[in-house]
Amino acid sequence: GLGIPAEPLFRSRDKKLINIVKYDVWYSPDQENAYIFFKDFRELQDVLGNSAELNVHYFTYPHFSYMRTQKQNIQNCYGSGLYCIRPGKAGVTDGTNVIKESLRQKCIYNYAYKDKIKEKRKLFWDYMEKFYDKCVYERKIVSSCADNIIRKIGIPGNEIKKCIENSFTGDKNEKDYEYYSKNSILDKEYELRKKNFVTKSPSITINDRV
Numbered sequence: 352g353l354g355i356p357a358e359p360l361f362r363s364r365d366k367k368l369i370n371i372v373k374y375d376v377w378y379s380p381d382q383e384n385a386y387i388f389f390k391d392f393r394e395l396q397d398v399l400g401n402s403a404e405l406n407v408h409y410f411t412y413p414h415f416s417y418m419r420t421q422k423q424n425i426q427n428c429y430g431s432g433l434y435c436i437r438p439g440k441a442g443v444t445d446g447t448n449v450i451k452e453s454l455r456q457k458c459i460y461n462y463a464y465k466d467k468i469k470e471k472r473k474l475f476w477d478y479m480e481k482f483y484d485k486c487v488y489e490r491k492i493v494s495s496c497a498d499n500i501i502r503k504i505g506i507p508g509n510e511i512k513k514c515i516e517n518s519f520t521g522d523k524n525e526k527d528y529e530y531y532s533k534n535s536i537l538d539k540e541y542e543l544r545k546k547n548f549v550t551k552s553p554s555i556t557i558n559d560r561v
Contacts, residue, residue, distance in 0.1 A: 448494070
């Protein structure tokens with residue numbers, strides 16, 4: 352499983368040692384064991400505050416038939432098959448619902464964490480807890496379930512929706528453009544995954560070490 356070290360570690364930043372632990376969690380929203388880590392980490396975050404730095408990252412996989420120059424609509428995929436999730440976990444029947452949830456969670460994280468304000472950061476944790484209880488556990492990983500939670504806990508839904516839409520680089524006027532467009536968030540996640548040699552999901556790196 353995903354564990355949390357009891358003692359803060361030291362890492363180098365600008366040739367200085369600072370007492371901080373940087374956690375990078377790599378997972379897919381349909382993986383239930385990841386939410387156990389998040390539940391434990393929330394308690395650690397409350398105690399350590401900014402001394403514990405969390406970053407969340409999301410897994411997708413290219414389809415075997417993906418071709419960079421060919422536009423195609425592939426089941427369980429966006430981006431003509433560049434970003435895919437195999438269905439089956441947590442009652443998921445359409446992998447694109449999981450991909451869309453990955454983008455939603457990343458956008459919520461960015462909104463909640465960008466100012467490093469504890470009260471605002473709490474929105475991400477409230478969302479993750481309620482998303483597991485209401486959507487994952489009850490096998491309803493769909494936008495309507497997530498949007499209902501966003502509304503109830505006071506996250507600006509329009510801002511999150513805009514963040515998701517803007518991450519797709521294709522023509523927004525094209526029907527079903529997500530299925531053909533590249534995605535800036537998912538591309539960045541893939542590059543970070545390669546840089547950190549992360550090959551399994553869920554995984555955790557601590558101070559950039561697997």
